[in-house]
Amino acid sequence: xxxxxxxxxxxxxxxxxxxxxxxxxxxxxxxxxxxxxxxxxxxxxxxxxxxxxxxxxxxxxxxxxxxxxxxxxxxxxxxxxxxxxxxxxxxxxxxxxxxxxxxxxxxxxxxxxxxxxxxxxxxxxxxxxxxxxxxxxxxxxxxxxxxxxxxxxxxxxxxxxxxxxxxxxxxxxxxxxxxxxxxxxxxxxxxxxxxxxxxxxxxxxxxxxxxxxxxxxxxxxxxxxxxxxxxxxxxxxxxxxxxxxxxxxxxxxxxxxxxxxxxxxxxxxxxxxxxxxxxxxxxxxxxxxxxxxxxxxxxxxxxxxxxxxxxxxxxxxxxxxxxxxxxxxxxxxxxxxxxxxxxx
Numbered sequence: 001x002x003x004x005x006x007x008x009x010x011x012x013x014x015x016x017x018x019x020x021x022x023x024x025x026x027x028x029x030x031x032x033x034x035x036x037x038x039x040x041x042x043x044x045x046x047x048x049x050x051x052x053x054x055x056x057x058x059x060x061x062x063x064x065x066x067x068x069x070x071x072x073x074x075x076x077x078x079x080x081x082x083x084x085x086x087x088x089x090x091x092x093x094x095x096x097x098x099x100x101x102x103x104x105x106x107x108x109x110x111x112x113x114x115x116x117x118x119x120x121x122x123x124x125x126x127x128x129x130x131x132x133x134x135x136x137x138x139x140x141x142x143x144x145x146x147x148x149x150x151x152x153x154x155x156x157x158x159x160x161x162x163x164x165x166x167x168x169x170x171x172x173x174x175x176x177x178x179x180x181x182x183x184x185x186x187x188x189x190x191x192x193x194x195x196x197x198x199x200x201x202x203x204x205x206x207x208x209x210x211x212x213x214x215x216x217x218x219x220x221x222x223x224x225x226x227x228x229x230x231x232x233x234x235x236x237x238x239x240x241x242x243x244x245x246x247x248x249x250x251x252x253x254x255x256x257x258x259x260x261x262x263x264x265x266x267x268x269x270x271x272x273x274x275x276x277x278x279x280x281x282x283x284x285x286x287x288x289x290x291x292x293x294x295x296x297x298x299x300x301x302x303x304x305x306x307x308x309x310x311x312x313x314x315x316x317x318x319x320x321x322x323x324x325x326x327x328x329x330x331x332x333x334x335x336x337x338x339x340x341x342x343x344x
Contacts, residue, residue: 009021010051012044012045012047013047013049013250014042014045014047014204014250014252014256014259015042015045015047015256015259017042017045019043019044020043021040021042021043022040022043023039023040024038024039024040024041024238025039025238026038026039026238027245027286028060029241029244029245029291030244030247030291030292030293031060031291032292032293037054037246038051038052039245041228042256045253045255045256045259046228046253046255046256047228047251047255047256048228048243048251049249049250049251050245050246050249053202054246057247058161060246060247061161061247117274117276118195119143119146119147121193121195121222121224121272121274121332122191122193125191125220125334127152127191129151129152129153131154131190131191132154132188132190132191132216133147133154133156133190133191133192133193134156134158134182134187134191134193135155135156135158135193135195136157136159136179136194136197136211137194137195137196137197137200138157138159138174139162140162140166140174141157141166141174143195144171144174145171147172148171148172155171155172155173156172156174156187156189157172157175158174158175158177158178158181158182159174159175159176160176160177160178162175162176179207179210182214183213187214188214188215189215189216189219190216190219191219191221191222192211192214192215192219192221192222193222194207194211194223194224195224196225196226196330198223198252199226199244199248199249199250199252200247200248201250202249204250204252204260205263208221208260208264209264209265212264212265212266215336215337218336219336219337220334220335220336221334221335221336222332222333222334222335223332223333224274224330224331224332224333225251226242226248226251226330227251227252227253227254227273227328227330228251228253228256229253229254229327230275230328230329231279231327231329232275232279232280232283232329233251233329235283236283236286236287239283239284239286239287240279240286241278241282241283241285241286241292242278242279242330254271257333261335262338265337266337266338267335267336267337267339268333268334268335269336270333270334271326271331271332271333272323272331272332273323273326273328273331273332274323274328274330274331274332275322275323275329275330275331276316276330277312277315277316279319279322279328279329280315281298281305281307281311281315284306284307285297285298285305288306290306
């Protein structure tokens with residue numbers, strides 16, 4: 001991967017800046033094609049974005065893409081009583097965190113804190129079992145199934161890259177539909193969430209406007225994304241793993257998020273950083289020309305990777321520290337309709 005020192009004129013899709021921008025040549029390193037794609041960073045709003053959109057994005061989301069996988073081994077019931085007890089205790093802990101009640105669950109969280117980033121992002125939102133939730137870009141719907149197991153009943157997921165709808169008599173309703181399609185039918189939700197989806201879109205402002213249209217008056221929009229204002233981008237540059245060329249079409253800065261949300265009639269009400277050790281080992285692998293799906297990738301085979309267990313533990317501690325300093329490489333952004341937009 002090469003960082004270009006050349007400057008070329010592009011118009012930023014976020015702030016319409018037409019001044020010179022810095023170009024970067026990024027390899028595709030998830031599927032290991034190693035094809036080169038040009039990106040640029042706006043000198044004004046600091047958003048990193050792809051220079052030219054590929055004609056067919058579906059080629060970059062094959063059937064075995066991780067968000068489409070269903071980990072059925074974790075869902076199938078087992079006769080092993082130890083595993084049943086463990087699952088029951090985890091469920092108690094997760095219910096306590098999600099709903100804010102349950103003494104046993106709160107005690108369990110002291111000994112084994114909640115680590116699942118998606119679920120942790122929902123803590124404190126005041127959700128109830130009957131809250132209407134939409135997961136945009138839900139993949140196979142595994143997270144929605146987890147929420148269903150925790151007692152949430154009104155769950156919907158959409159993903160245009162699915163082969164077909166996934167509709168069961170008892171469980172979340174998952175549709176092969178676009179955001180535009182579902183926003184056109186008048187549905188309203190207490191929570192619309194995009195877990196690492198917003199960085200994949202071609203028209204972020206349009207996405208936010210459609211999400212706003214789907215919110216109840218007191219509803220929340222939750223977005224989890226990699227963020228350009230971070231240590232990992234400064235340290236690893238073009239080898240930063242969360243650039244994920246060309247799937248990540250936009251790596252937003254906080255300034256870019258503020259601009260987009262304001263124009264869409266939304267306001268930011270909370271911001272948390274939830275980066276992980278992935279920012280370290282993934283980026284170091286890329287710097288060593290090791291693809292994410294390579295046989296010796298830490299994601300594929302931890303024992304064959306270039307990292308020791310001690311190093312991974314250090315990465316985890318460093319990630320926690322960066323989150324405390326608001327310098328991690330991904331964050332949770334909570335938004336709602338702005339007061340002005342409600343009055344219009």
